[in-house]
Amino acid sequence: MMQKVAVIHTSPVSLNELKALFAELLPEVEMINIIDDSLLEEVKRNNGITPGIIGRMCLYGQAAQSMGVDLILNQCSSVGESADLVKQTVTCPLLKIDEPMAEEAVRLGSRIGVIATVGSTMKPSCNLIRTKAEQAGKVVEIKEYLVAGALDILMKEKNQEKHNELVLKEIKKAEQECDVIVLAQGSMTVMLPYLEGISKPVLTSPRRAVERVKQMLAQQA
Structure with missing residues (x-):
């Protein structure tokens, strides 16, 4: 069946x-x-x-x-x-x-940058990573990077170029400050073609x- x-x-x-x-x-x-x-x-x-x-x-x-x-x-x-x-x-x-992504982030680093394009995603995403770290017996530091309004720019304005520019700016900031970067929303897979030069692991969920x-x-x- x-x-x-x-x-x-x-x-x-x-x-x-x-x-x-x-x-x-x-x-x-x-x-x-x-x-x-x-x-x-x-x-x-x-x-x-x-x-x-x-x-x-x-x-x-x-x-x-x-x-x-x-x-x-x-x-x-x-x-x-x-x-x-x-x-x-x-x-x-x-x-x-985002569960497998959170587990992978905990495995890869102790300083985890979480990038989100809508505020309501940040808290549950960070809480999930904390839960997975606790389950793994690991202490992690989570840094938040909120690209406020970028999801609306992508979905409502249909302006992918502007969305990508705003998100990439935060990814580059997180690259300097973190071991691993988490793109908190599935919609952010549009960033994958732009990540080739990023030196730290950048994780997406789908x-x-x-x-x-x-x-x-x-x-x-």
């Missing part, structure tokens, strides 16, 4: 990239997409998750489970802490897209997450 993965999105920004990664790495797996773009706007307005976000995320988790999925992938770092609560309400595994999904599904097979 074909395995199924439900992906819960808060915007369509990473949809095509994740579809391509599934086609490449998991061609025999059915990818089901649940998209609610009100979630990201609500988390941005409130600078964090709300009871409404938690409620909707839990409903989407239940809906995914009712479809008989083998795994749920949460696409958005900004609602990652609500995904922790969803995990308690479903019986199938749930993976947050490919690492789909590779982890592949491992987790193989364990179930």
Whole structure:
């Protein structure tokens, strides 16, 4: 029987990239997409998750489970802490897209720079890295680099060049101050072609997450 993965999105920004990664790495797996773009706007307005976000995320988790999925992938770092609560309400595994990236960051360095383009992503991303460091028994220092407004420049203004210029400036700053750099949102994979000259590891989440999904599904097979 074909395995199924439900992906819960808060915007369509990473949809095509994740579809391509599934086609490449998991061609025999059915990818089901649940998209609610009100979630990201609500988390941005409130600078964090709300009871409404938690409620909707839990409903989407239940809906995914009712479809008989083998795994749920949460696409958005900004609602990652609500995904922790969803995990308690479903019986199938749930993976947050940035978990494998956070684990890799902890493995690679002690001074970790976190770059985000929306404020609501910063706290859950840093908290996740701290949790992974604690689980690994490692002390880390996290430095925050917020590129305020850059996500809107990318998604609403459709100005990728300006977005990239702003983010690259912070990456170069973090390069001087950190051992490893984390690009907190999946949308920031647009930066990959511009990172060749960066001397420190720069981590993004989508490919690492789909590779982890592949491992987790193989364990179930």
